[in-house]
Amino acid sequence: MMQRFLDPAVLASISSLDLLARTVVDGFVAGLHRSPDFGFSQEFAEYRAYTPGDDLRHVDWNLFARTERCYLKRYRGDTNSQLTILLDASNSMDYTSGRGKTASKMDYARFAAASLFYLAIHNQRDAAGLIVFDDEVRNYIRPSTRQGQLYRLLAGLEQAEPHARTDFAKPLLHFQNLLHRRGIVIMFSDFYEDPAAIVRTIEPLRYHGNEVVLFHVLDPKEIRPELHGPAILVDLETDQRMEVIPEYARNDYIRKIDNHIEQLRDRTRGAGMDYHLLVTDQPLDATLREYLAIRQGGR
């Protein structure tokens, strides 16, 4: 029997994000029973009268032939057909517990983002945009459905390198200024911040009518660290050094990180946002499929 899901380590060996995204998405789409309303916005909703400036591609020419009136086909998804991904590119995202064995959190987030871009643009022809941030906005690609948008987005992902430390406040403020249209906002980050502060910072996006999804990307060893003896750990973002003992890592740390994840999940859901935990040793296609299935069920 063929392996059903794709190992992140195997994905990491694919240099082209385009190919990677196609492999992931085609894989899990083909694995599902074809569904007419699967996806972000494929379901027909209504006709709307044409107004100058509308994209002629959406004109229902059959109806025009019958009635000589120009109408645009509108789908249900059209109300939130803009996908914007916020990618945390701070240094902590560069962590991996095993070089060559496990993809780093940054790579895993890149793969997931590329897959979602491919799904949105290639399969559903939605507008998609990207914001790469750490403590500043490093890159911004405006959501668009123009030709070549997918490649621009993939290039933006390629260029996103871990840098500096995370600060949600500034980029989200910037994003709010840029966001003029409602849509889906997906944020990839490891969320090493107080859950209350995170939710407080991101919550305003939800007020604008956006659908906000938080992908919490963590390495398995961040959830269950293994120390064989006293060790000196270095914080990737602050360069702070700390001597820790295995007993603490085995007990207190696990309790704290579990509590953190729990709080973040509860608070985001309490704020009307979606939360999803991505562990980098899990197959990416399986994770996305699970997410989309949950999303479909929640609709």
Place this chain on the structure above:
Amino acid sequence: MGFFSPWFLVGLVGIGLPVYVHLLRRHTTPPQPFSSLMFFERGTQSSTRHRRLRYLLLFSLRAALLLLLVLAFANPFIRRAGAGASGKLLLVVVDDSFSMKAGSRFADAKQAALQVLASRPRSQRAEVMALGGRLAVLIQPIQDAGALRSAVESIPPGDSRANLGELAHGVRALVESVRMPIELHLFSDMQKTGMPANFADMELPANVSVVLHPAGKVVPNWTVESINAPAQLADPKDPKKSRVQAVIAGYGTPAASRTVSLVVNGNTIATRKVEVPADGRATVEFQPLDVPFGLNRCAIKIDSADGFPADDISVFAVKRADPERVLFVHQASDSRSPVYFGAALAAASQASFTLQSIDSEKSTDIDPSKYAFVVLSDAMALPSIFENALLQYVRGGGSVLIAAGTSAAHRARIPIFGGYSSDAHSYSRDGYAVVGETDLTHPVMNETTGKDVASNDPATNAMTAKDAAGWSDLKFYYVAGVDAPQARVIARLTDRTPLLMEKQIGEGHVLLLASGLDDLTNDFPVRPAFVPFIDRTARYLSGSDRIGSRLVDSFVPLRTAAAQAGSPAAGVEIIGPDGHRALSLTEAASAQSFQLARAGFYQIRFANGKNALIGVNPDRRESNLEPIPDDLQQLWGKSPAEPAPTRSATPDSSQEKNSHSIWWYVMLLVLVAAVAESIVASRYLGTQREEA
């Protein structure tokens, strides 16, 4: 336990290395990057817990590896109270020299040796040797009692002379090879004459204990100590040469009258009564010596009726033949050298020669093969026909004496000899030159070489010394310079100029005297040393010195090395005293020399076709049965009758402890520890890599 090289123990400080690696170095853990320390808290383990040794097994192995390595270099040893009987090699040496034939000494010695072998522990290894002229190994160290017994029983009585120095030398070599203590049991009559000149030559290694088993008692003994008889006789009526003188010696004997007989070819032809003083010597003379033509087996016998009858007879060979001719080639103007040489040759007592002198210019038609040997007296310019004939004569076994006088300076090359003339040395302005060194081992220089004369005879020794001293009194005014690197130099002047040289060409010999035989270039012909020199030279060159008598264990040269390297060698035939051929076919075709191992007559036909008869007698020092003084015996070893039979310094040999090196076992442990350390370390290091 101790160490042969304790200084290597300094290396034990190296054990600090694993302590550092395992205890101290663990503090410097390499930092590990982590995403965020948000959920971590600083924690430090208690000092005792933090400082405990990590990987105790690996640490132990590494420390043990270093410790064992240092120990191996320090070469540890343990003292094992061991040297018990089974830890020693039992060395049984039976003296089979000629003196052991006296009475029942030899049988008693073998019986005692068998008893010692029978009483040894079954696990103890033993070796059997026979001490004669040399130390013969009869059986290598084994435990098989039957083989050891057979080895002892197979020792035949010999005719050689025992030498305790040879024994000590052999035992020292054995100690080097067996590397274990040796218990030496010597079954011998412990003759005083068997001691080497230097007592230090008898010194034995410290781990050799000696047990002496003296055999036999001292008995009065008369013997024929020496014989002076002509090897070659031409005229039995010549009162000067036709006579036999024998010295009868008594050892530990009272004054007595002894009957001495001269036996020729088995027939007693004369008998004499001689009064031998107490513990002294007497000379008896038989005259004339009437022997038939040919090779005659002669003997002098005494009716001693003592406890050692084997030494009551002494054999010698006499060849009766017409006088051999000697060709003397000289220059026409030289009338002195034939006179001097002829007079010396006539005065020589051991052989008969007729001198035929001839002018070198008239030698063209002469056939040298008709002569016993040829003398070239300052005759450097020879007719080429004669020179070629002479060369063929030498290659076929003939001999030549060349005296290079003043005419050699005018010739670039010495005929026959082949050496090149260099600058002549004229000493007349400064006076004269004298002989600086002589090779007394050469037959023309030493009367006693291989002859039947006991060297403990003071008179003979004095004669030999006188002969040698006679050479040092000679005055040489002119000596030809001869460059002959392949020649053996027999005598040199004080300025290292070669005076007397010998060269072997084919089967023959060429002697070169780098001065004349007249009294112009030296005063040799008018000195007393001249006649003995001419006598010995004539007998050596004519080969008549091969007839007569020799000592047991002396060697007879059979062929020259040059002849062997050349064309296919002619066979040599030797008939021993027992009437059997002494050489195998291979040995007869290739042997260069032969050792006369038994007493009696040896009949030899040499490669050049000449026959010889040699009477071989045991060394007469064996007839002196006086043992080594007790104090010397105690100094070297101790008699078995004594309570402490060994020469060991410790009173009880069973308590003797020996040092046994155990570095080999330590090295094995090092190997085991290294392998174990590799296995354990690879496991731990794999874990560390995962941590990193």
